[in-house]
Amino acid sequence: MFIALATQAEKPPNQSPATAIVYADKFFQNGNIITVDENNPTAKAIAVYQGKILAVGNKEDISSYIGSDTDIVDLDGKTLLPGFIDIHTHPILSAMMAETADISGFNHQSQDEVIASIKAAVAEKNKGEWVLAYGWDPAILRDLQQPTLAQLDQWAPDNPLFIISQTLHSAFANSIALEKAGVDKNTPDPSGGYFEKDTNGELTGFIVEVNAMAKFTKATPKFPKSAYIYLLTKQFERYAEAGYTTIVAPGLQAMFPQALDSFRQVAEHDDSPVRTFVYPTHENFKQQGFPSTKVNLQFKILGPKLWIDGSPYAGGMAMNQPYLSNDFTKNKLGISTGSKGHLNFTDQALIDIVEQYHRQGWQISAHVQGERAAKQFLDAVAAAQDVFPRKDPRHRMEHNALVTYTQFQRAYALGVTPSFYIDHIYYYGDALTELIVGPQRAERYMALNSAKKAGHHVSLHTDTPSSPLGALRAMQVAITRTTRSEQYQLGPQEAISVEDSIKALTINAAWQIFEEKSRGSIEVGKLADFTVLSDNLLTTPAINWADIKVTNTYVAGELVESDTWSWRKLSLLSQTAWGLLFN
Numbered sequence: 214m215f216i217a218l219a220t221q222a223e224k225p226p227n228q229s230p231a232t233a234i235v236y237a238d239k240f241f242q243n244g245n246i247i248t249v250d251e252n253n254p255t256a257k258a259i260a261v262y263q264g265k266i267l268a269v270g271n272k273e274d275i276s277s278y279i280g281s282d283t284d285i286v287d288l289d290g291k292t293l294l295p296g297f298i299d300i301h302t303h304p305i306l307s308a309m310m311a312e313t314a315d316i317s318g319f320n321h322q323s324q325d326e327v328i329a330s331i332k333a334a335v336a337e338k339n340k341g342e343w344v345l346a347y348g349w350d351p352a353i354l355r356d357l358q359q360p361t362l363a364q365l366d367q368w369a370p371d372n373p374l375f376i377i378s379q380t381l382h383s384a385f386a387n388s389i390a391l392e393k394a395g396v397d398k399n400t401p402d403p404s405g406g407y408f409e410k411d412t413n414g415e416l417t418g419f420i421v422e423v424n425a426m427a428k429f430t431k432a433t434p435k436f437p438k439s440a441y442i443y444l445l446t447k448q449f450e451r452y453a454e455a456g457y458t459t460i461v462a463p464g465l466q467a468m469f470p471q472a473l474d475s476f477r478q479v480a481e482h483d484d485s486p487v488r489t490f491v492y493p494t495h496e497n498f499k500q501q502g503f504p505s506t507k508v509n510l511q512f513k514i515l516g517p518k519l520w521i522d523g524s525p526y527a528g529g530m531a532m533n534q535p536y537l538s539n540d541f542t543k544n545k546l547g548i549s550t551g552s553k554g555h556l557n558f559t560d561q562a563l564i565d566i567v568e569q570y571h572r573q574g575w576q577i578s579a580h581v582q583g584e585r586a587a588k589q590f591l592d593a594v595a596a597a598q599d600v601f602p603r604k605d606p607r608h609r610m611e612h613n614a615l616v617t618y619t620q621f622q623r624a625y626a627l628g629v630t631p632s633f634y635i636d637h638i639y640y641y642g643d644a645l646t647e648l649i650v651g652p653q654r655a656e657r658y659m660a661l662n663s664a665k666k667a668g669h670h671v672s673l674h675t676d677t678p679s680s681p682l683g684a685l686r687a688m689q690v691a692i693t694r695t696t697r698s699e700q701y702q703l704g705p706q707e708a709i710s711v712e713d714s715i716k717a718l719t720i721n722a723a724w725q726i727f728e729e730k731s732r733g734s735i736e737v738g739k740l741a742d743f744t745v746l747s748d749n750l751l752t753t754p755a756i757n758w759a760d761i762k763v764t765n766t767y768v769a770g771e772l773v774e775s776d777t778w779s780w781r782k783l784s785l786l787s788q789t790a791w792g793l794l795f796n
């Protein structure tokens with residue numbers, strides 16, 4: 214039973230000071246409340262005081278917390294849940310990519326449409342200005358042909374052109390962009406990436422993996438600081454509108470100093486519409502400028518991000534068996550016959566890095582797609598645990614495309630926890646089955662139920678901007694495992710229940726960032742961070758969840774509205790000309 218806090222703030226008639234109770238600032242009622250609390254799974258009302266949950270139960274049982282100044286929130290039959298947690302997203306990239314030319318397979322139907330969008334973006338620029346396009350995706354648009362350098366030059370004869378793939382792990386650059394970035398045929402390939410060359414040793418304009426792409430992001434023009442603040446403010450509001458109250462950013466990069474400084478200013482602000490946790494990149498971890506002692510409910514540094522292997526759609530997934538060899542993998546994805554992907558570290562280098570951060574008490578976030586990547590990372594964690602045992606490190610494996618049940622069992626024993634990029638099933642399941650890894654491996658892609666059976670607190674993410682924001686879509690796919698075309702149901706044995714899908718976006722995600730005592734379920738004393746949906750997930754079939762809308766988001770009991778930071782936006786516009794924001 215909830216024990217009332219002692220106060221004399223406001224008392225009902227005839228109530229003595231000794232029995233005075235706190236009255237709620239807000240009282241939510243008249244809806245369906247999914248608490249994600251195993252001891253009290255549903256409720257009808259919530260009392261909130263100073264941003265935290267004061268009481269949960271039936272209206273009649275907790276109505277004594279309603280005072281004369283309590284704000285009554287009528288849910289009008291809607292469903293309230295703990296605020297969704299986006300456990301793996303990229304806010305800076307999302308903010309910036311929202312201002313590039315969209316060429317995604319989500320919004321285009323053919324190669325002709327994509328090329329038309331690229332040419333339209335070029336036409337809008339003055340001679341010499343950079344043209345950035347994002348979303349090149351042959352795994353969704355099967356007719357996309359890899360452009361030659363001559364074609365790239367023809368599309369933008371007077372402008373540096375940089376086209377980024379939807380996965381963010383490969384790109385194309387025309388001759389002017391190559392020159393601006395200082396890349397020629399003699400430029401050495403960086404670790405874990407390369408600048409593709411033809412049989413004559415000449416550059417083709419195709420760039421693979423993050424370290425190679427970094428040459429171009431450093432060369433492209435930067436927004437002024439005020440513009441980054443504006444763009445990040447808009448992006449944070451997009452997270453809130455999508456139902457998220459906490460976001461986690463693995464791989465926060467320091468290649469944009471103004472963006473990083475602006476990110477801190479936005480994320481740490483008390484009025485931010487979402488709470489933020491970050492894993493800066495390993496390469497720049499010590500240079501990020503974030504204090505390691507920064508720990509609070511709003512903003513926290515968790516540890517470094519490591520890329521153990523690469524993208525499944527850029528030939529980088531380190532697997533036990535090779536990619537399928539066909540025209541699609543060879544000519545559209547640029548994957549050589551017999552390739553099993555690549556690892557970005559030697560075994561010993563990774564052991565040294567993991568041990569360093571493990572000893573220092575950090576939580577490591579590791580990009581892991583293939584079985585070989587999982588083995589290498591788990592070997593490194595095992596070595597670190599041998600020399601410096603930690604009881605509950607909760608190091609994270611991100612994405613987990615082809616990680617096996619045996620590896621999940623080993624991960625559990627080592628204190629490593631998995632988060633799944635389930636949209637691979639939805640958007641890329643057809644291509645995975647038919648062209649990339651084949652039906653047998655596609656059936657065990659994103660093996661959520663195997664991880665659950667191994668004892669894990671599984672979570673789900675959409676890796677935005679790699680795929681659009683959409684907590685309900687991710688949950689639906691985890692339940693149905695149906696591809697976007699509805700042509701395949703991949704590995705129904707790896708499906709999870711409705712209840713487990715809800716946990717994956719709430720309490721399990723909170724647990725993975727050591728915040729299960731502050732958020733992730735609706736329990737007394739936790740943060741009053743809520744997501745309100747138009748319909749009840751427990752009574753609406755998952756196949757109909759596309760029709761369910763996020764109607765409201767609450768952080769610390771306060772409704773997040775689109776004009777939450779209107780004062781900040783107005784201030785920005787007074788600091789910089791509108792044209793500078795999007796130049």
